[in-house]
Amino acid sequence: MGGCFAKPGIKPAERAAAMEKYKLSEEEIRKIEEFFYDRASKRKYVTYSGFRTLYASSRFDQEEADMQAVFRTIARPPQLDGRIDFDSFVRLILLCNRGKEVEGASEEDRMRVLFDVMDSDGSESISKPEFQRFLLNFVDDDTATSQMFDKLDSDQSEEIDFQEFSSFCKSNRKVYRKMCLYVFPSG
Numbered sequence: 001m002g003g004c005f006a007k008p009g010i011k012p013a014e015r016a017a018a019m020e021k022y023k024l025s026e027e028e029i030r031k032i033e034e035f036f037y038d039r040a041s042k043r044k045y046v047t048y049s050g051f052r053t054l055y056a057s058s059r060f061d062q063e064e065a066d067m068q069a070v071f072r073t074i075a076r077p078p079q080l081d082g083r084i085d086f087d088s089f090v091r092l093i094l095l096c097n098r099g100k101e102v103e104g105a106s107e108e109d110r111m112r113v114l115f116d117v118m119d120s121d122g123s124e125s126i127s128k129p130e131f132q133r134f135l136l137n138f139v140d141d142d143t144a145t146s147q148m149f150d151k152l153d154s155d156q157s158e159e160i161d162f163q164e165f166s167s168f169c170k171s172n173r174k175v176y177r178k179m180c181l182y183v184f185p186s187g
């Protein structure tokens with residue numbers, strides 16, 4: 001319970017900027033704002049622990065390292081010291097909004113986040129161990145994930161780049177959907 005302490009206020013200019021950038025209506029942005037108020041500190045950012053509460057009703061038991069990777073991917077770069085500000089929070093919520101096609105939260109953006117989370121050493125490519133470690137969160141079969149990787153890795157470079165990864169997502173909707181449910185909090 002937040003009691004009666006002052007809530008962080010989003011300035012009208014900030015709200016207008018987010019509406020413009022993400023093509024949202026006043027009503028939509030106010031809803032996201034309320035959601036943000038519930039988790040943000042008085043300094044108007046969401047820390048890792050606030051972010052983690054978004055997964056409270058997840059059907060998965062997320063690996064902490066994966067959640068830290070999602071947070072780092074969404075949070076503003078080092079100058080904000082790994083915090084999710086209002087703009088990044090709006091992006092996160094739109095990324096989670098799987099049912100509705102919202103401009104500004106394209107499938108490409110979603111795939112980009114998934115790719116960066118899987119690429120745990122930040123090499124801009126996904127190795128077989130990275131691929132299998134992540135996929136084993138929802139595919140209960142080492143051989144299946146190994147075969148998936150080999151099929152994807154047509155030039156046998158032992159690495160998957162973003163192009164290969166996005167075609168994988170497009171042709172394996174079931175796995176893609178599970179990856180989204182795992183990485184983007186629902187609810």
Ligand SMILES: [Ca+2]
Pocket residue numbers: 119120121122123124125126127130
């Ligand atoms: Ca990598």
